[in-house]
Amino acid sequence: MTSTMLNACMRxxxxxxxxxxxxxxxxxxxxxxxxxxMAVAIAIxxxxxxxxxxxxxxxxxxxxxxxxxxxxxxxxxIYSEKASTIFEALRKVTSKSSRKIYLAHLLxxxxxxxxxxxxxxxxxxxxxxxxxxxxxxxxxxxxxxxxKDVLSIVTPLEVLSALDLYRSLNVSQKLWAPTAAVNINEMxxxxxxxxxxxxxxxxxxxxxxxxxLSADNVKQPRPYLYFKFKGIGVFRKDRLVGWLNEPDSKSFxxxxxxxxxxxxxxxxxxxxxxxxxxxxxxxxxxxPSIRNGSPHMKLIVHVSGNVGxxxxxxxxxxxxxxxxxxxxxxxxxxIIENSIQHVxxxxxxxxxxxxxxxxxxxxxxxxxxxxxWNEQFAQMSIEVxxxxxxxxxxxxxxxxxxxxxxxxx
Amino acid sequence: xKSQIDQQLFSDRLDDNKRLLLDLxxxxxxxxxxxxxxxxxxxxxxxxxxxxxxITAVQEGVISSLLDRAQxxxxxxxxxxxxxxxxxxxxxxxxxxxxxxxxHLLSGSLLLLLEGHCEAVVVHLPGWEDRAISESSTQSVVxxxxxxxxxxxxxxxxxxxxxVKDIRVRLKTIQIGxxxxxxxxxxxxxGVADPKLVDDLIRRLEHADYKNILExxxxxxxxxxxxQQTIFPVVYNTxxxxxxxxxxxxxxIAIFIDGTPFVLLVPSLFVDFIQSAEDYxxxxxxxxxxxxxxxxxxxICMMGPAIYIALTTYHQDMLPTQLLLSLAAQRxxxxxxxxxxxxxxxxxxxxxxEAGIRMPRTVGQAVSIVGTIVIxxxxxxxxxxxxxxxxxxxxxxxxxxxIPSYGMSIPIRICRFGFMILAASFGFLGLTVGGIILxxxxxxxxxxxxxxxxxxxxxxxxxxxxxxxxxxxxNHSNKGEQ
Numbered sequence: 001m002t003s004t005m006l007n008a009c010m011r012x013x014x015x016x017x018x019x020x021x022x023x024x025x026x027x028x029x030x031x032x033x034x035x036x037x038m039a040v041a042i043a044i045x046x047x048x049x050x051x052x053x054x055x056x057x058x059x060x061x062x063x064x065x066x067x068x069x070x071x072x073x074x075x076x077x078i079y080s081e082k083a084s085t086i087f088e089a090l091r092k093v094t095s096k097s098s099r100k101i102y103l104a105h106l107l108x109x110x111x112x113x114x115x116x117x118x119x120x121x122x123x124x125x126x127x128x129x130x131x132x133x134x135x136x137x138x139x140x141x142x143x144x145x146x147x148k149d150v151l152s153i154v155t156p157l158e159v160l161s162a163l164d165l166y167r168s169l170n171v172s173q174k175l176w177a178p179t180a181a182v183n184i185n186e187m188x189x190x191x192x193x194x195x196x197x198x199x200x201x202x203x204x205x206x207x208x209x210x211x212x213l214s215a216d217n218v219k220q221p222r223p224y225l226y227f228k229f230k231g232i233g234v235f236r237k238d239r240l241v242g243w244l245n246e247p248d249s250k251s252f253x254x255x256x257x258x259x260x261x262x263x264x265x266x267x268x269x270x271x272x273x274x275x276x277x278x279x280x281x282x283x284x285x286x287x288p289s290i291r292n293g294s295p296h297m298k299l300i301v302h303v304s305g306n307v308g309x310x311x312x313x314x315x316x317x318x319x320x321x322x323x324x325x326x327x328x329x330x331x332x333x334x335i336i337e338n339s340i341q342h343v344x345x346x347x348x349x350x351x352x353x354x355x356x357x358x359x360x361x362x363x364x365x366x367x368x369x370x371x372x373w374n375e376q377f378a379q380m381s382i383e384v385x386x387x388x389x390x391x392x393x394x395x396x397x398x399x400x401x402x403x404x405x406x407x408x409x
Numbered sequence: 410x411k412s413q414i415d416q417q418l419f420s421d422r423l424d425d426n427k428r429l430l431l432d433l434x435x436x437x438x439x440x441x442x443x444x445x446x447x448x449x450x451x452x453x454x455x456x457x458x459x460x461x462x463x464i465t466a467v468q469e470g471v472i473s474s475l476l477d478r479a480q481x482x483x484x485x486x487x488x489x490x491x492x493x494x495x496x497x498x499x500x501x502x503x504x505x506x507x508x509x510x511x512x513h514l515l516s517g518s519l520l521l522l523l524e525g526h527c528e529a530v531v532v533h534l535p536g537w538e539d540r541a542i543s544e545s546s547t548q549s550v551v552x553x554x555x556x557x558x559x560x561x562x563x564x565x566x567x568x569x570x571x572x573v574k575d576i577r578v579r580l581k582t583i584q585i586g587x588x589x590x591x592x593x594x595x596x597x598x599x600g601v602a603d604p605k606l607v608d609d610l611i612r613r614l615e616h617a618d619y620k621n622i623l624e625x626x627x628x629x630x631x632x633x634x635x636x637q638q639t640i641f642p643v644v645y646n647t648x649x650x651x652x653x654x655x656x657x658x659x660x661x662i663a664i665f666i667d668g669t670p671f672v673l674l675v676p677s678l679f680v681d682f683i684q685s686a687e688d689y690x691x692x693x694x695x696x697x698x699x700x701x702x703x704x705x706x707x708x709i710c711m712m713g714p715a716i717y718i719a720l721t722t723y724h725q726d727m728l729p730t731q732l733l734l735s736l737a738a739q740r741x742x743x744x745x746x747x748x749x750x751x752x753x754x755x756x757x758x759x760x761x762x763e764a765g766i767r768m769p770r771t772v773g774q775a776v777s778i779v780g781t782i783v784i785x786x787x788x789x790x791x792x793x794x795x796x797x798x799x800x801x802x803x804x805x806x807x808x809x810x811x812i813p814s815y816g817m818s819i820p821i822r823i824c825r826f827g828f829m830i831l832a833a834s835f836g837f838l839g840l841t842v843g844g845i846i847l848x849x850x851x852x853x854x855x856x857x858x859x860x861x862x863x864x865x866x867x868x869x870x871x872x873x874x875x876x877x878x879x880x881x882x883x884n885h886s887n888k889g890e891q
Contacts, residue, residue, distance in 0.1 A: 008638035019842050032722050032836070034746055035737040042730065062737035104726030105733060134726050163730075 036062070039077070039099040043162030045110040045147025046123045049082060053115075053123060055089035056080045056148040057101060058162050065159070074215065075159045078152050086126040103130065106137040107166040109184065110147040110203065116233065116240035121191065124238075127184060135184045138169055141233050141240060143204040150205060153225055154217040165227060169201065172229055177262040178249035179229040191238060195355020195366075195373055198235040199252070202243060204228055234347045236374070241347055244339070251339035254332075255284050255299065255352050266328045268312030269320075276309040277328050277390070288357045290365060295376055297354050298383045303332065306392040315398045321390055329388035340382050348378040417507045423452055423524040430456055430520075433511065445472065447479045447523075451486055456520040463536025467519060470498055471532060488528040491521065500533035512590060539564070545649050547815060553690035557648040562592050562667035568650035569596060573657060577601070583614045591622040592667040596653075601660050606857055610662055610675065624669045632675060632857070640823055642816040643856040645677035652686045676857035680864070680876055682817035683707060688879055697878045704877075706811035711821050713805035714751040715828035715840055717798070721747050723836030739795040748833035750794050754802040755826070757784055762806070 045056040057079045064075035079096050083089035093101055109127065111120055127133050142150045151162065158164040173181040179201045182190075190198035205227050211217060212225020232249040233240050244252060253259045259282045265274040287298040305328065307316070314320050343351060355373045359366045369376045419426050427442060434440040443455040453475070457467065478495045479486055492501045504510040510529045514520055517535030542564065545557035558565040566580055577599040585593050593614060597607055610632075617631050629644045637643070647653065648670040653663045656674040664673040674681070683703060688696040721740070725733055743750060761780040768776060784802070788794045805825070812818040824847065831839030854861035864872035874880040 004636065004638070007636075011638075015846065019846055022842055032833075033725075035721050035725065035733075035740045036743070038725070040725075040730075040734060040737065060734055060737075062734060063741040065734045065738035066741070102725065105730045107730065132726070160734075 033100070033102075037099055038102040039097055040105050041101050041103050042076075042105060042160055043108040043110065043151055043165070044103075044106060045112070045142075045151045046086065046115055047112045047146050047148060048115040048118050052082045052084055053086055053089055054080060054082045054146075054148065055086055055093075056151050057090070057093060058151045058160075059097070059101065060160060074154075076161060078148070080148055086123055087130075103133045106133060108162050108169075109137055109139045110142055110150060111139070111200075112142050112147050113144070113240065116141045116200070116235075119238045121238040124184070124187070124191075128188060135188075138166060138181050138183050139187055139200055140165075140169065140182075140203045140229070141200045143202045143230060143243070145205050145209070149209060149213075150203060150227065153205065153212045153227065154215055154223075155227065156218045156223055165203070168227075169203075169229055173201075173253065173258055174260045175262065177253040177259045178231065178246045180232050180249075180253065180256075180258060190353075193353075193356060194370055195350060195357075195359050196353035197349040197351050197374070198238065199351045200233045200235065200240075201229055202231040202233050204230050232351075234343065234349060234351055236347070236349045241349065244343070247335050248339035248342055251336045252343075252351065254282060254301065254336060255340070257282070257284055263308060264328070264332070265309075266324070266331045268310075269314065269323050269327060271313060273311035273313070275307065275312050275324060277305040278308040279303055279305045280391070286354070286357050288354065288361050290362060291381070295354075295358055295365075295369065295380050296383070297357070297380060298385060299336065300385045300387060301332065301336065302387045303329075304389045304391055307390060307394060310399045312399065316393055321393070325388055325390045328390070329386045332388065333384050333386050336384050337382065344378045344380070344382075349374050350377040354380070415508050418505050419507055419510070419522065419527045419529055421525050421527040423454055423522055426522050426529075427454055429507065430511075433507070443472075445475060447475060447486055451479075452524040454522045456514060456522070457534075458514060458517070461515075461517040461537055462519055462534045466498070466534050466536065471496065471519060471521075471534070486523070488521075488523060488526050488530050491523075491530050496530070496532060498532050498534065502531045502533075503528045504531050505529075515590065516592075542568070548647060548649055548652070548686065548813060550685070550687040550690065553687055554649070554651045556650065558650060558670040558672060560668050560670055562594055562665050565650070565665050565670070565672060566594055566596060569654050569657070569663065572650060572654035573598065578657075581611065583611070585614060585617045585619055585628075586622040587620050589621040589623065593622065593628065594665040594667075595662055596657065596665065597662040598657050598660075601658065602662050603660060606676070607662060609857075610664075622666060625664070625666050625671045625673050628664060628666060628673060637854060639850065639854055640820040641679075641851065641854065641861070642682065642814075642820070643677060643854060643861060645674040645681050645814070646671040646816065647674070647814075648672070649686055655686070655689070656681075676859040678856060678859065678863055679851060679861050682814040683812060685813035689882070693879050693881045700878060703811055703813070706808035707821065710805055710808035710812065710818070711824050712828055712840065713808065714755060714801055714825065715832035717801045718747050718751055718829060719832040719836045719840055722833065736795075736797055739797050742792045743795050744793070746833075747798075748829065750798050751801070751829055752826075754784065754788075754794055754798055755805075755829070758802055758806050759822070 039059040040062070041057045041059050043058040045058075047054040047056070059077045059079065061073060061075050061077055064073055077097070079093045079101075081089040081092040081096075083092055090101055090103075111123070115123065128135075153161055155161040155164040158167065169179060169181045172179045180199055182198075182200055187198060187200075190196050205212070205225055207223065207225035209225060212223065217223045217225055231243040231245060232252055234242050234244060250262065250264075253262075259279065261278065261280055262282075263276055263278050265276045267274055281302070281304040283302045285300045285302070287300065289296050289298065307321075307324065310316065340352070343349070350373060354377060355366075355369075358369065431440070431442065439459040441457055441459050445453045445455065447453050455467070455471070474495055474497055475491070482490065482494055484490070488503050492503060504513065505528055510520055510531060513531045513533070517533070517537065519532040519534050521530035521532065539561050540559045542556045542559055544555045556568065558568060562582075570578060570580075575598065578596065579599050580594055580596045582592050582594040584590050595607070595610060595614070613632060614628075617628075619627060619631075622628065625644075625646050629646075632644060645656070653672050653674060657663055661674050661676065664675065666673070684700075685703075688700065691699075720728060721736060728736070740747070745753065761776065761784070764776050765773065785799060789796045789799055809818045809822055812821060828840060828843055831843040835842070852860070852862050852866050860867055863869060864876050
C-alpha cells in the first residue's frame with residue numbers, strides 16, 4: 001500500500017512539474033496585474049505641437065464607477081505629455097500617475113487637424129505594434145480644437161466623455177449617416193490596400209470652451225459646450241486633404257453601405273413644402289466594367305423607405321405614393337451622383353474603394369491603372385441606377401386637413 | 410479462545426451446553442436462556458438475544474407449539490421431529506457446530522437444545538426495531554418513486570426485487586468482517602450482467618480480509634484497482650431503489666451492505682454521477698434542458714472562481730469595457746490580490762458548509778444567519794472582499810448542489826482549488842493545461858475494467874442515446890425483446 005502511495009506521489013510530482021514547465025515555456029506574454037493596479041485608458045488624443053507629439057490620455061478613476069460614488073471627484077483623469085514618440089510620451093505619464101496605463105480598452109483615438117494634415121502613419125505605428133492594444137477603437141479628427149481640449153470636456157449622458165463620444169459616433173453612423181465610425185483595423189486596410197484611400201470622421205466642439213471643461217457643463221439641460229461629429233475627412237495616403245460637406249458625407253455612407261437607417265427630406269410635388277422619408281434598408285451594389293478601355297462604375301442603389309412626415313397638400317393614395325417614390329428616388333440619385341463628381345473633381349482620391357472592385361474583377365488592367373489610379377478615378381464615368389421602394393406610410397393616411405371624409409362633413 | 414471453539418461441537422448434555430453457551434456469551438444481559446419441559450419430562454432449553462428476535466413469534470410460535478404439539482405428536486421427541494413436525498416457522502435448521510450456531514444466534518436466531526441430543530435446532534426469527542422506509546434524503550425527486558433504502562439488508566433487496574420481477578434476478582450473500590460478520594449481498598440480472606465481472610466481484614468479496622464492515626465505503630476501497638489513485642468516485646452509491654434497479658437492467662451489479670441504506674453499483678461511469686433518476690421521469694425535452702443546465706453548473710462549480718481570477722488578473726482585455734470598469738470599481742480598496750480574496754471566501758464557505766452538515770439540526774439556523782451576515786454583508790462592507798467575489802463564490806456554491814451525486818461534487822470542489830491556483834499563476838493558459846490534465850486523468854480511469862469516460866471516450870455511438878442528452882425512451886434499447 002505504501003509503495004503505491006509513494007508511486008502516486010511521484011507521479012503527481014512528475015505531472016505537476018511537467019505542467020509547470022509547459023505553462024512556463026509555452027506561455028507567450030502573460031503578466032499578472034490586479035485590477036486596482038492599473039489605470040484603464042479609454043481615449044488617446046495625439047496633437048502635433050512644435051514638432052513633437054503631445055499625447056493626451058483619458059483614464060478612468062474606477063472608484064467613481066461604482067453606484068455609491070463620491071461626487072466631489074471626477075470619474076475621468078486626463079494626463080498629457082510631450083515627447084518625440086508616442087511610446088515615450090505614454091511612459092512619461094507614469095511619473096504623474098500611480099498606476100500603469102492599460103491600453104487594451106481604448107475606445108477612441110483622436111488626432112488634431114494639424115496632425116492629420118501632417119500624416120498619421122507614424123503615430124499609428126505604435127498602436128498597430130503594441131501587443132496590449134486591442135484593434136477595435138474608433139479614430140476621429142478634431143476640427144478646430146486640440147484633442148487635449150476635446151478629451152477634457154464634460155459630457156452629459158455618460159460619466160466618461162470618451163464613452164459618450166464613442167457611442168455617439170457609432171449611433172450616428174447607423175441612424176443619421178454623415179459620419180463614419182472607422183476603427184483602427186479598417187484604417188490599416190485603407191492605408192495598405194490598393195485602390196482605396198482612407199477617410200476619417202470629423203469631430204468638433206460647439207460653445208464656450210472654458211465653461212465646458214468643468215462639471216458645471218452638465219448641471220443644466222443645455223450645456224455650455226458640446227461636441228458634434230461633423231463631416232468626413234478625405235485623405236490622400238495618410239494625409240488629410242479636405243472635408244466633405246453633409247450631403248456628400250451622407251452619400252459616402254450610402255455608397256459604402258454604412259447606412260442602416262437614416263432620414264431624408266424631399267420636396268413635395270407641386271409645392272415648396274417637403275416630405276420626409278425614413279430609410280429602413282439600403283444597399284448599394286457595384287458593377288465595375290470597362291468601356292473604351294477606361295473604367296466605368298455602375299452603382300445599383302436598393303433602398304426601402306417609409307413615409308415619415310408629410311407636409312404636402314396632396315392626398316396619399318396609391319398613385320401619389322408612386323409619385324413621391326419617383327421624387328425621392330431622383331433626389332437620392334442626384335445626391336449620390338453629385339457627391340461622387342464632387343470628390344472626383346475636388347480631391348481626386350478614391351475614398352469609395354472603387355479601385356479595389358476593379359482590382360478584383362480586372363486584375364490585368366489593374367496593373368496598368370494601379371500607379372495612377374487616383375487620376376483614373378477622377379476621370380471615371382459613374383452610372384447610378386435606382387431601385388427605390390416606399391413601403392409604409394405610418395399610422396395616418398393623408399395629412400391632417402386633407403382627409404376626404406372630413407371635407408364632406 | 411476463539412480458535413478453540415471454532416471446531417467444537419455440542420455435547421449431548423444440556424447442562425454442559427448451557428454452561429458453555431453462557432460462558433461464551435460472557436453472561437451478557439441480553440442473552441436469554443429459557444428452560445422448558447416437553448411433555449412434562451423432556452428438558453429443553455431456548456437461547457436467544459433479546460431485541461434481536463421477534464419476541465411475539467418466540468412466545469406464540471415457538472414456545473406454545475413446543476408445549477402443545479409435542480403432546481399431540483406422541484412418540485419420541487428429537488431435533489428432527491421438532492424441525493419437521495412441531496415448529497411451524499419458515500426457516501428451521503439443525504446445527505452441530507457451536508461457533509456456527511452462535512453466529513446464527515447473533516444474527517437473530519433462536520437456539521433450541523434438547524437433553525440427550527447434540528444437535529441444536531436453529532430457528533431464524535429475526536425481529537428488531539427498524540427505521541421505516543422513508544423518502545430519500547440525498548437524492549430527492551419531484552416526480553418518481555419516493556421510497557428509499559433503510560438499514561436492513563432484506564428490506565433493501567426486496568425493494569429492488571419488487572421492481573424487477575424476473576426469475577433471472579440473482580442474489581448472492583457473503584458474510585464479510587471477522588467481528589461484524591456483515592452480510593454483503595450482490596444482486597444482478599443473470600444474462601445481462603457480465604458473468605466474468607460477477608465472478609470477479611464474488612472472488613474479491615470472498616477474499617476480503619476485514620475485521621469490520623460498517624458502511625459501503627469499506628467495500629468500495631476494497632474494489633478499487635490497486636494502481637488507480639484518484640479523487641473521483643468509481644463506485645456509485647445511492648439510497649434510491651429505482652436507480653439501483655435501473656442500473657441492474659443496464660448490466661450493472663448492485664452491492665447491498667447490511668446496516669447502511671447506501672447501495673453500491675459497479676461498474677460506474679462518469680456519466681452516472683451527473684445523471685439524476687428524475688431525468689427519466691420527466692419529459693425528455695425538459696430533462697435535456699436540465700442536463701445542459703447541470704453541465705453548465707458543473708463547469709461553474711469547478712472553474713467559476715478560477716475564471717474570475719484569470720479574467721481579472723491576466724486577461725482584462727477580454728472583458729467588455731463597462732464590465733471591466735465596474736469590476737475595477739468594486740475592487741477599489743480591497744487589500745488582497747484577487748486569488749487570495751477568492752481563497753478566503755471559498756474556505757469560509759467550505760467551513761460553513763461542513764458546519765451545516767455536522768451540527769445538530771436545531772442550531773442550523775444560527776449558522777446560516779451568521780454565514781449570510783458574515784459572508785454576504787459584513788465582509789463586503791468592511792472592504793475585505795469585493796461584492797463580485799461574493800457573487801462568484803455564491804454561484805459556485807449553489808452550482809455544487811446541482812450535481813446530483815454528492816460523491817461527484819466532492820472531487821469537483823477539490824479541483825476548484827487546484828484550478829484557482831493555476832489561474833492565479835498562469836491565467837487561462839494554466840486553466841487550459843489544467844483542464845487537459847484533468848481530462849487525461851479521467852480518461853485513464855477504469856471502473857471494473859470499464860473505461861470511466863465511456864461512452865464518450867472510447868466513443869460508443871449506440872450508447873449516445875442516453876449520454877449527454879436523453880433521447881425519448883422509445884429510442885433507447887427498451888423494446889420488449891428478450
